[in-house]
Amino acid sequence: MDEGLSAPVGAPYAVQLRGIWVRLGRDAVLRGLDLDVAVGEAVTLLGRNGAGKTTLLRLLASALSPVRGEGRLFGYDLRDRRSVREHVHLLGHELGLYPDLTPAENLTFALRMHGQPGDVAAALARVGLEQAAGRRVRFLSAGMKKRLMLARLLLLARPLTLVDEPFANLDADGRQLALEVLQEARQAGCTLIIAAHEPELSLQVAERAVLLDGGVVQ
Numbered sequence: 001m002d003e004g005l006s007a008p009v010g011a012p013y014a015v016q017l018r019g020i021w022v023r024l025g026r027d028a029v030l031r032g033l034d035l036d037v038a039v040g041e042a043v044t045l046l047g048r049n050g051a052g053k054t055t056l057l058r059l060l061a062s063a064l065s066p067v068r069g070e071g072r073l074f075g076y077d078l079r080d081r082r083s084v085r086e087h088v089h090l091l092g093h094e095l096g097l098y099p100d101l102t103p104a105e106n107l108t109f110a111l112r113m114h115g116q117p118g119d120v121a122a123a124l125a126r127v128g129l130e131q132a133a134g135r136r137v138r139f140l141s142a143g144m145k146k147r148l149m150l151a152r153l154l155l156l157a158r159p160l161t162l163v164d165e166p167f168a169n170l171d172a173d174g175r176q177l178a179l180e181v182l183q184e185a186r187q188a189g190c191t192l193i194i195a196a197h198e199p200e201l202s203l204q205v206a207e208r209a210v211l212l213d214g215g216v217v218q
């Protein structure tokens with residue numbers, strides 16, 4: 001986990017959001033949200049179901065645009081999607097997984113898309129998926145898919161790495177593995193934002209909790 005993790009020189013903040021509004025369908029999900037995250041900081045994003053955690057992560061990954069407000073990531077304007085995408089990676093749920101490809105094929109493809117080298121077999125072994133490496137992703141259990149997400153994190157962590165629910169669906173060993181992988185990303189220099197419903201776990205990696213409620217940080 002050492003590729004491309006250095007933040008741009010002179011950027012004290014990985015994230016600066018001011019007055020961000022995001023609308024999904026008829027509802028405003030984020031309602032004037034402000035957030036600062038320093039370079040190298042690890043923050044856990046908490047909030048009830050539907051509070052807007054995934055929406056905020058998608059905004060930061062430049063998969064959604066605000067209808068109002070300003071944002072900068074490492075000093076780049078949030079609207080500069082190319083620069084943002086070079087520095088940010090979002091890992092979550094079944095995002096970016098191709099169900100008809102095997103875990104090994106998925107990881108190889110993801111590395112190729114990012115123009116990055118990486119040891120797919122080692123990453124799969126690390127997350128305990130070597131036996132399932134040749135099975136199609138659609139036939140994996142929810143916990144196995146989560147382990148595949150952790151393998152992607154090992155291979156594709158970026159200066160700002162956004163992780164959506166890394167502990168969900170995992171057994172006790174898997175949760176421990178998730179903690180170790182997140183710690184490694186942190187030690188490699190990543191700024192981390194971790195959306196989770198298990199603050200007792202995520203606060204083992206993050207030094208700060210941010211509670212999302214009513215479309216703003218409380």
Ligand SMILES: Nc1ncnc2c1ncn2[C@@H]1O[C@H](COP(=O)(O)OP(=O)(O)OP(=O)(O)O)[C@@H](O)[C@H]1O
Pocket residue numbers: 024025026029047048049050051052053054055056
């Ligand atoms: N594509 C969409 N179209 C319309 N509304 C959406 C869409 N995606 C999410 N929403 C709504 O946006 C709100 C925030 O959803 P989001 O997934 O960001 O919440 P969350 O905090 O991540 O929840 P959870 O803890 O359940 O994962 C919810 O009310 C949800 O119904």
